Amino acid sequence: MKGKPLVSIVSAGLSKFGKLEGFYAREIFAEAAKEAFDRCPNLNPKRDIQALFVGHMGESYEHQGHTGATMADWAGLLYVSATRTEAACASSGAALRAGIYAVLSGLCDVVMVGGVEKMTHRTTPEVTEYLAMASDYPFEQWHGITFPGLFALMATAHMHKYGTTEQHLAMVSVKNHYHGSLNPKAHMQKEITLETALSSRVIAWPLKLFDCSLITDGASCLILTKPENAKKYTDMPVHIIGSGQASDTIGMYERESFTSLAAAKLAARKAYEMANLKPEDVNVAEVHDCFTIAEIIAYEDLGLCKPGEGGHLIEKDETKLGRRIPVNTSGGLKSKGHPVGATGTAQAYEMYLQLTGQAEKRQVKNAEVGLTHNVGGSGATATVHIYRRG
Amino acid sequence: MKGKPLVSIVSAGLSKFGKLEGFYAREIFAEAAKEAFDRCPNLNPKRDIQALFVGHMGESYEHQGHTGATMADWAGLLYVSATRTEAACASSGAALRAGIYAVLSGLCDVVMVGGVEKMTHRTTPEVTEYLAMASDYPFEQWHGITFPGLFALMATAHMHKYGTTEQHLAMVSVKNHYHGSLNPKAHMQKEITLETALSSRVIAWPLKLFDCSLITDGASCLILTKPENAKKYTDMPVHIIGSGQASDTIGMYERESFTSLAAAKLAARKAYEMANLKPEDVNVAEVHDCFTIAEIIAYEDLGLCKPGEGGHLIEKDETKLGRRIPVNTSGGLKSKGHPVGATGTAQAYEMYLQLTGQAEKRQVKNAEVGLTHNVGGSGATATVHIYRRG
The missing domain is CATH 3.40.47.10 (Thiolase/Chalcone synthase)
Incomplete structure (x- = not known):
């Protein structure tokens, strides 16, 4: 399928990036989701979105794993198939890849992919330690x-x-x-x-x-669909x-x-x-x-x-x-x-x-x-x- | 596609389950992968497998995230596209689902899905705390x-x-x-x-x-392919x-x-x-x-x-x-x-x-x-x- 569109992005959202005091990751993700939904009035998120993949690197920051289901609920997508992907700092690159598979599979017409992290409420040594989990424990982290x-x-x-x-x-x-x-x-x-x-x-x-x-709080998301369906949702797909x-x-x-x-x-x-x-x-x-x-x-x-x-x-x-x-x-x-x-x-x-x-x-x-x-x-x-x- | 095979399992592996002292998760996963490869001599893992999805719930156990790439390397699949999926105790159910998408997408002919956890080297209170991350922090965990x-x-x-x-x-x-x-x-x-x-x-x-x-160490995996390709790898697909x-x-x-x-x-x-x-x-x-x-x-x-x-x-x-x-x-x-x-x-x-x-x-x-x-x-x-x- 050289050069042909694999999938189309019909909307996207991004929270403010920065030190977002007083918010949980789920609230920040909801901010990104809201932008994506607001940009795309033809989309009925709860009816149309069939799967969610959320990149999230560290459950230690908020002592909170099980991020897929949590973000689904807070984005208003209760009951949708929802999975967290983790590949360190490429966690939502991997979510995007997983979402492309899902659309191409024929099992899902519309999926949401995204990512989230809440970091700034932790001290720099804590963040440094949590980030280090993306390197090798026995031969890198252990040695400092x-x-x-x-x-x-x-x-x-x-x-x-x-x-x-x-x-x-x-x-x-x-x-x-x-x-x-x-x-x-x-x-x-x-x-x-x-x-x-x-x-x-x-x-x-x-x-x-x-x-x-920077050590930053933020969330991002995209709405993906099949190229042939993109025009249902937007005049400006990517x-x-x-x-x-x-x-x-x-x-x-x-x-x-x-x-x-x-x-x-x-x-x-x-x-x-x-x-x-x-x-x-x-x-x-x-x-x-x-x-x-x-x-x-x-x-x-x-x-x-x-x-x-x-x-x-x-x-x-x-x-x-x-x-x-x-x-x-x-x-x-x-x-x-x-x-x-x-x-x-x-x-x-x-x-x-x-x-x-x-x-x-x-x-x-x-x-x-x-x-x-x-x-x-x-x-x-x-x-x-x-x-x-x- | 009612009743039709979505994908076929052509091999599978499981490590011993139990208290596996002295092993890292990556070594336990390699044991499961070896069984799957040994069962399937027609498979050339490094040549044929195009993606790996690994369910892994807790990076705290071994202070080790980035599990997809780590398991890929230790299973002999260096450079393959590798992603960790996390959905608490359903992390590898979600890996299986992601692998099904990948095969159905047409982008991958053969994928490996699996899961791993190394838990028994931690104390019961530690394990209880790590598991709790799969529940709600503000309204469940926080209250004990x-x-x-x-x-x-x-x-x-x-x-x-x-x-x-x-x-x-x-x-x-x-x-x-x-x-x-x-x-x-x-x-x-x-x-x-x-x-x-x-x-x-x-x-x-x-x-x-x-x-x-039980609190247990163990790993599991499956090799998935398109139903029409299953017979290349086994006479007994599921x-x-x-x-x-x-x-x-x-x-x-x-x-x-x-x-x-x-x-x-x-x-x-x-x-x-x-x-x-x-x-x-x-x-x-x-x-x-x-x-x-x-x-x-x-x-x-x-x-x-x-x-x-x-x-x-x-x-x-x-x-x-x-x-x-x-x-x-x-x-x-x-x-x-x-x-x-x-x-x-x-x-x-x-x-x-x-x-x-x-x-x-x-x-x-x-x-x-x-x-x-x-x-x-x-x-x-x-x-x-x-x-x-x-």
């Missing part, structure tokens, strides 16, 4: 390394092999903060200077505070034309490379093949910038530049709004924020806005084709999806 | 009620409404321990008397120690001909009934409709006996008897091996054990054995049609699947 440390290993390897610099990393942060300043739902809506990023305190060298994404998901070793110590993510490359290859497109056909992308080095590696893994040239791409400003291939127009995980379970479908939400011309100040002109790249942990899971304007 | 308490509420309501007795509950335990004594992989392989069950210590009245399922999944409120306090699970009834109705069968067509069933009262309610929700007559059904011994409708021939959660994430596909494994004539001492003669009923939490998730001998 946490995610900034794991991504610092990638950064130093990339610097050593390709000459990438601390300035390159900081430039990613500056760009994404600029984009975030244009997104009223972003957690941090302020521009920063290169100097601010470079002089921020070291977390795990060469990664500094401004190289790290078609998903490529989908890839792949895995790798949970521990970085078994990887062949520290400067590239095998799962991301494989997922991208599958998605491009299915879409029958090449990297140069992509007009706008959201990539998984959990740390600035991850965005530079993403450029290379997705073929937006050659291996080793990610630093040059950001140096030439080519991934900024208005340039060759705008990346993370939402602000990315760095500035919009990274409520881990919500991130995958929040990236898809940005594609929905961009490809329907609703991205306002951060609109990419004439965007036809978009791509999202969602990574779990240090790369043990990756999902890549490709979108086309309907 | 745990799962024995929640199911005790169902038991007292059932006793009050229908005259069900403590003896009825104990009879479920005696039957399932008898069945478990015939299953070499069961956690507890010993028969018990009614007196033993009735005189065991009260956990949450009327539920006593022998009314409660077809899945009905699948239903539904949700309910996470908290019991919002339910309309305490004597029936709405999600289970709805999932059963969907599965029966899809299979074009009636309850009386079922020859063997595995139901979710997390507590003895849950098995009695399951009889009623599945239509194996009328509402309120579950106590009579067990009193007349009709669900015992050799009688009208044998239930939980594996020993059930009560005697085989309940490694929560593994339970749903472990039930399906028992159906695979029964419908291919490999259940040895506990074989149900001439079994043609089987059913599994997997419940999450106090009933916020339920999955029901119906199987037919290939």
